Amino acid sequence: MRVENPVLRGFAPDPTAIRVGDRYYLATSSFEWFPTIPLYRSSDLGRWEYAGSVETAVPGRSLLGVPDSAGIWAPALSHDGEVFWVVYSIVRSIGRRFFDLETYVCTARDVSGPWSEPVRVPGHGFDPSVLHHDGRHYLLNLQNDSRVGGRRFDGIVLTELTADRAGDGTVRALAATGSTHLLLQRDELVEGPKITVENGWFYLLLAQGGTGVEHGVLTARSRSLTGPYEVDDVPMLTTRDDPSVPLQKAGHGELVQAPDGRWFLVHLASRPLRTPSGPRNPLGRETAVQPVVWTDGWPRLAHGGWHPAVTVDLPDPGAAVDPSPPVDPSAAAGVAASDAGASSGDLSPRAAGHPAGDVSRRGLHHAPGWPWSTLREPAGDWIQPLGDGRVRLRGRMGAESLWQQSLLAQRLTEHRTRAEVTVAAEPVTFTQSAGLVLWYGTRSYYQLHLTWTEPDGEPQAGQQWHGHGRRVLQLEHGHPDGARVLAVVPAPAGPVRLSVSTDGAAGTFAAGPAGGPFEQVGPQVDVSELSDDFGDELRFTGSFAGISAVDLVEGTFTAEFSDWVHRSE
Template sequence: MTNIINPILPGFHPDPSIIRVKDDYYIATSTFEWFPGVQIYHSKDLKNWELIGHPLTKKAQLSMQGNPDSGGVWAPCLSYDQGIFYLIYTDVKSHFGAFKDTHNYLVTANNIEGPWSDPVYLNSSGFDPSLYHDDDGRKWLVNMVWDHRKGKNSFGGILLQEYSETEKKLVGPIKNIFKGTSWGLTEAPHLYKKDGYYYLMTAEGGTRWKHAVTMARSAHLDGPYEVDPKNPILTSFNKEELPLQKAGHGSLVETQHGEWYIAYLCGRPLKPSWRCNLGRETAIQPCEWTEDGWLRVMGGDAELRVKAPSLPETPFEPVKVRDDFNGEISKHFNSLRLPVTEDWASLKQRPGFLRLVGRESLNSMHQQSLLARRQQAFQVQVETVVEFEPETFQQMAGLVYYYNTKNYYYLYVSHDELLGKCIGIMSNTKGIYDEPIENRVSIDGWERCYLKAELNDASLQFYFSRDGSNWSGIGPVLDASTISDENAEMVVEGYILDQGFTGAFLGICVQDLSGQKKHADFDYFEYKEL
């Protein structure tokens, strides 16, 4: 098989948790405030991956209304034991300032594609929970513990506690088994067992430029753990020449033929801004074990091109470029915080169209009528057409380039007292609202309006058309790099006031700030990588 090209999951796919079940490989990644919760990908060869679904599809499993930007699902852990799939995840309700409200849950399924169970509550002591199935049949939860006290290390170590499957709860004593290394910010624990040792893999350095994978081992599950003398085993820190930055948050898998691979988080910054508008992505790399029992990443650094395993290459059908809204809503579309329901997003009310009912503004953390998909390449073109008859400036529908409630660009159709139906652009950068064009453009009398966005690295240009063939540019070239983790972060006098962990989305949305629930009909959505 040819080499694997990284990242294997481009675009917003952070915190990979990888497993093998017989001849099938699965990766689960974080989804934060986007619904449904947790993306699961399938592969036969570690090179070609296909999105097969989301385990958290019901409000009973994941209720995020009101969750902050970059709250919600952090660092899911996927595992398998005795015919059952286990998924552990955190629902983060707050994460700014001294405190973090992090509730950890477990769901299970007999089939990776579901249905998945209702959640079992575990604890709230910290985030990045992981379930380890020991060979004696016992199950153990590890998670980092958050310490809010002034003068303490807020990343307070890795907690271990037993999980009782019969009682469906954590039982027994809680022990802090690892305080971390001098690299700091110890999180993302995963336990593995090999040749009589328990290996504890963690992420350290924070999920930005100093991110790293570190290892420790012990003859006993509860420690003490000996730190790998060559730590970190993977990092891009102080290696600005590497295309893959932020390498960290690793997860291990062994192939059918005894080959080891590490899936890990990475980012590809735009230059010269060093902003990652594709978000934190997933890469993979082969590993080997030394004679003295330590794991080493082959190549040493995060690499774009890596050796593939000795498995037959098994490609999947490419994702369709165009969605004509003739069947179900594509699994590549996501909504914000709440599931898609017929009362605001319908394929039935007007067959062949997606009808979105206007609700709250793009600043809302409660009820947005927005459907979007990840940006997964630096050069992208998206296109849609909307039929919409607004009666007030408070009614809007259109095409959005979205990071979070404080960072977005929006090409929209609305109403103006003088122009009638018109097109405008609005933007939000670090929470500051702007309108990048002086005057909206009248399209009064148009039955439908075609909308398009072209992205070229850090450049965004919007277009509109009456017939879908003759296009006019609208507004200036916009800075696409603002739709990124780096721009979302705001630090004042050492205090983090805002931060982001997601990535850029492209989609369609409708608002009706008057409360009249005016709807818009979209005939198609096209996402094309150039």
């Protein structure tokens, strides 16, 4: 079967993949977004279906207050012959010598859950994984030397764990036993350790060079689990030497073996936009797959070299996997008949040689599920389903808040996309607003909101309590140097239809009366700013299109949204 990379498109970073029986399972980082730790399954490594999430991953089900791009980093899946394990770190600080992290393990008999409550394990650093070998369990981790003058990436360590199991085989307690072993130290940055056992060797795969254009996969091996480890003098995967390769930032990989004995590398990569400011990746880091062969005892890309291929041949098990996410029967009534079959389709690969499809992700349903995501907490009582694909959002905190935002969003999966929604709301103060957003983080976003402002010609004076003013559409640009208002235009009476379209780095917002013509609002915006590569901050996620509502004073203002359409090409 021939497929086109990435096989998971749009913000699907740090993939971890395993095979159990004739099925493959995959998880990715979720950072500050819910659902936490998205999970996928496949019968061929190319066509993936959403299989749920580790809903229990965060104690208290809250990441409120964590910075942008913090939260859940680099989960690792494993299977001990009885149950699935996922190990991950919750990172609460970024860019400091203390990451303020905790590392947890959850287990489940089925990847779709239910997952156990998290069990804390030693957290030497982020990017943990677990190796099950000869009936024992070993925790691998990055070591962070947080002392003044210490190195944040100070080697890879291994600690054995003993497990106390519940009656169903899931783990209810874990304890470290014996000494912690230092497996490998390098002057360069290495992280994301995974161990594969093959032909009497322990192969240690490492994410090398950070998450940017220097990223790669480095391999080391040893006859003993605790080392010493010999480092391969050839990179297994990287694009650091050639900026023209279509899939950039290639790295953070894991080896998985097919039932027929063939090997594959699942890894992250990005599809950059070429801009005057250099390459930028608003789609974030995505998941790709490469066939692997063994040469002189080392894993190598089957097509030669170390650059990732866009088009690859993968196992064909025969029956196709449905790429659509499971549909909650209670939500089905909210999908119009014309939307039957609409899905998160952009997350499935396109057959090589075929043109890009036009896939819609429509509807706003009861307790919106995948591909909808929320910030820092699960969907709550601020979402009220209304049926017929409509939803009411109760406004809460504003776009720069790290706390309770009323925002529902979907990943952008292609560089050409369009989102539309109709919003009905009557704001009576500048502290109330609702509308459409393009989102990366609290300091990088574009927001077209229906809101209130003073009468035309009157200065911005905060006198909304006088009961006079006007309903307007305001386009706001969140920026690391401070938010900016790009346009304020009169809003048509009644419900308003909002849209945003992207074509490469160019984004255009428009609005009009429901059922009427669109008119552009404000200038064309630079979508490439919604990427890891913009600004001086550490950034690790991807861009979203979505809807949001704000009420800064009482938290009671509501807005009704309907006729959501999200198309990618």
